[in-house]
Amino acid sequence: MQLYLHIPFCHRICPYCSFYKHTPGNTDMRAFIDAILLEGKKHVEKIGENKLTTLYCGGGTPSMLSPTHLKLLFSGLREIFDMSELKELTFEANPATFDLTKAKLFKELGITRISLGIQSFDNGVLKTLGREHNREEAMAAVPILREAGIKEVNIDLMFSIPGQTLEVWQDTLDTAVSLNPDHISAYNLTYEEDTAFIDKLTAGEYIDDSETNAQMFTAGHDTLTAAGFEHYETSNYAKIGTRSTHNLSYWKGANYLGLGPSAVSTVGNTRWKNLPDTANYINQINHVGHAQTESEHLTEEDLHLEQIALQLRTTDGLPLDVLSDGERQRAQSVIDEGMAKVLDGNMILTGEGRLLVDSIVEHIV
Ligand code: SF4
Structure with a gap:
């Protein structure tokens, strides 16, 4: 963990x-x-x-x-x-x-x-x-x-x-x-x-x-x-x-537990956030046993989009086999324009692509 x-x-x-x-x-x-x-x-x-x-x-x-x-x-x-x-x-x-x-x-x-x-x-x-x-x-x-x-x-x-x-x-x-x-x-x-x-x-x-x-x-x-x-x-x-x-x-999407005011946790398909208020956080922990204020269920689609956005920022890149057919076609256009390369089945952004990572993610999804 x-x-x-x-x-x-x-x-x-x-x-x-x-x-x-x-x-x-x-x-x-x-x-x-x-x-x-x-x-x-x-x-x-x-x-x-x-x-x-x-x-x-x-x-x-x-x-x-x-x-x-x-x-x-x-x-x-x-x-x-x-x-x-x-x-x-x-x-x-x-x-x-x-x-x-x-x-x-x-x-x-x-x-x-x-x-x-x-x-x-x-x-x-x-x-x-x-x-x-x-x-x-x-x-x-x-x-x-x-x-x-x-x-x-x-x-x-x-x-x-x-x-x-x-x-x-x-x-x-x-x-x-x-x-x-x-x-x-x-x-x-x-x-x-x-x-x-x-x-x-x-x-x-x-x-x-x-x-x-x-x-x-x-x-x-x-x-x-x-x-x-x-x-x-x-x-x-x-x-x-x-x-x-x-x-x-x-x-890479691992589970993580966050403790303290405003801390975010993700375990499996659930993500929650603690109260962003130290005095209330202390009070809630002591009297209720937790200080969660927002909780959301992450769908497979949410996790998929997050994986694309996070892994395209790394030099290990994004495994192309996680993409749908449509996403793969759009990813190919980025590769064809020279903004990414493919190595061992992973799409890895190159020089100009790294500068435009946010737009490329938007384009693919
Ligand atoms: S206020 Fe300044 S020192 Fe404090 S967390 Fe923000 S950036 Fe860091």
Whole structure:
């Protein structure tokens, strides 16, 4: 089973972010940890399975939890879940929230992979993004994690940010490479509903330009593949043996359980979401035993469309034999136009196709 934990706390709120998150305020952290653990225990009792293959702690900013709360969380998780065959334990961290002592604690807790929310090494861009850290803190974070003995380090980067020129993006890419991480995720900024950024886009203050997006995507691909990273998913690059196991399972449609406010779970044909409200989440878990707010039955058609959309984003590609006759004909037209190739029966997008992945998915289905 894949397990995701949502830790919704951030020291400050970035104006582009659409995840469920908030400043801790007067949240009772001990009660929050207890609720997450109780939710996990209830699920294990219900589904009768507790063996984890991957664990991913995201947010929010999980690394802002105090050492005491981190120890409580992980000792509780180990009592509930069997982690003897865990392949990967990823923990999201922001540079300004840990030092060497805390990084050593991450290692002691069994964390194998830290995903660093750096986004940019340019102080001007970081200011636009409302991030807490600066270039120096971002650059210091990777050596600290290495010194603490963390096995794998991912750096999250973002491009097409207002005010970010191609030169500034190139400097961020080069700086990331110079730090020798195992994995880099490079995301095109998306303007999400209910964010300050989309208000500025709507008001014409910001511009979302597809040509700039394509240039920056290509700069990312060229720089990172030249530096020895494999471009294995639209936004993800890995050195040999360091692809994200958790994300790969998700892209392949594996079951996953999500704990915490706003967390989504998919088990078989059922997908549900928890309440995106920490106080109510704690209350519901303690009094009702769950905090589910939305549940949907996924039809075979839903799962099929999802498989096409997710697997076409990977370099392993989409098995052509899962497509219907009509879908296969439309896929063939994409292949004939040179935007995809076929290898071992899988359709794999090539250069231009990768840029147009969303339109290609729409075309095929
Ligand atoms: S630190 Fe991450 S989760 Fe928190 S507001 Fe910023 S982008 Fe969102």
